Amino acid sequence: MTRAPFIVIEGLDRSGKTTQTSLLQARLEREGISTKLMKFPDRTTTIGQMIDSYLKSTSELDDHVIHLLFSANRWEMASTIETLLNEGTTIICDRYAFSGIAFSASKVTTTTTTPSSSSSTDATTVPKLPFEWCRAPDVGLPAPDLVLFLDISPEQARLRGGYGEERYEKEEMQARVRQAFKRLGDETRTSSPTGVAASGKQWLVVDAGRERDEVSAEMWSHVELLVKGTLTSPIGKL
Ligand code: T5A
Numbered sequence: 001m002t003r004a005p006f007i008v009i010e011g012l013d014r015s016g017k018t019t020q021t022s023l024l025q026a027r028l029e030r031e032g033i034s035t036k037l038m039k040f041p042d043r044t045t046t047i048g049q050m051i052d053s054y055l056k057s058t059s060e061l062d063d064h065v066i067h068l069l070f071s072a073n074r075w076e077m078a079s080t081i082e083t084l085l086n087e088g089t090t091i092i093c094d095r096y097a098f099s100g101i102a103f104s105a106s107k108v109t110t111t112t113t114t115p116s117s118s119s120s121t122d123a124t125t126v127p128k129l130p131f132e133w134c135r136a137p138d139v140g141l142p143a144p145d146l147v148l149f150l151d152i153s154p155e156q157a158r159l160r161g162g163y164g165e166e167r168y169e170k171e172e173m174q175a176r177v178r179q180a181f182k183r184l185g186d187e188t189r190t191s192s193p194t195g196v197a198a199s200g201k202q203w204l205v206v207d208a209g210r211e212r213d214e215v216s217a218e219m220w221s222h223v224e225l226l227v228k229g230t231l232t233s234p235i236g237k238l
């Protein structure tokens with residue numbers, strides 16, 4: 001039995017994920033490929049509304065609680081994802097579990113101390129949530145066949161429209177998130193030495209600091225291979 005591929009677009013805030021996922025969807029539709037666009041967080045569900053007010057800082061939640069809500073928001077869609085793929089609908093997804101891990105694991109507590117012998121202060125940062133704890137709630141979700149990671153420097157992202165409106169859009173946070181994504185990408189690649197797109201094992205980095213059309217052309221070159229091929233492997237699990 002064949003099925004459609006599950007393609008995830010990840011990246012830093014303002015890297016152009018929403019712009020690029022809609023360009024990609026339009027391209028797939030022009031090619032006559034049945035496609036569903038998804039986005040996490042999905043702010044339309046009851047859980048999604050809690051996430052939305054947290055991101056806009058109109059509510060406060062414990063770090064563990066918001067992390068679990070982001071994951072639950074994906075689990076709400078898990079069976080729909082599997083059904084669509086098995087029916088032959090290609091899924092393009094704007095953020096997924098990798099964002100969930102990278103952002104939560106990048107939250108830190110900063111303590112500053114001023115040594116008595118000096119006038120300068122030392123800052124120490126400690127993660128609020130362990131990396132492995134952050135990973136656990138998403139284990140078992142449908143795994144993407146391809147992850148395209150839109151990479152942009154926090155300096156470039158800051159110059160783009162709307163930056164800084166939501167909770168995590170601060171340069172120090174974004175720099176830690178970028179490192180966490182790098183770790184997730186390295187792990188994904190290491191677990192698939194062949195680099196073949198199957199069961200969430202392919203992670204490609206795309207330089208998102210370029211012109212829109214250059215970015216979309218590179219993304220299409222990767223996606224075309226997958227959507228025009230035949231997938232016989234079952235849907236993987238994270
Ligand atoms: N989060 C998310 C978690 O903490 N845990 C989770 O589990 C999940 C799923 C909201 C936040 O939630 C966090 C991560 C986020 O901090 P979101 O709703 O996806 O996640 O919001 P953002 O990532 O902030 O999405 P944005 O919409 O801000 O950024 P995009 O989609 O990457 O960028 P886009 O396409 O909207 O473009 C941003 C701006 O840049 C311009 C666009 O016109 C727009 O103004 N632009 C370009 N400019 C120049 N050159 C290009 N190539 C450009 N491409 C786009």
Ligand code: NA
Nearest residue numbers: 014017018094
């Ligand atoms: Na977005």
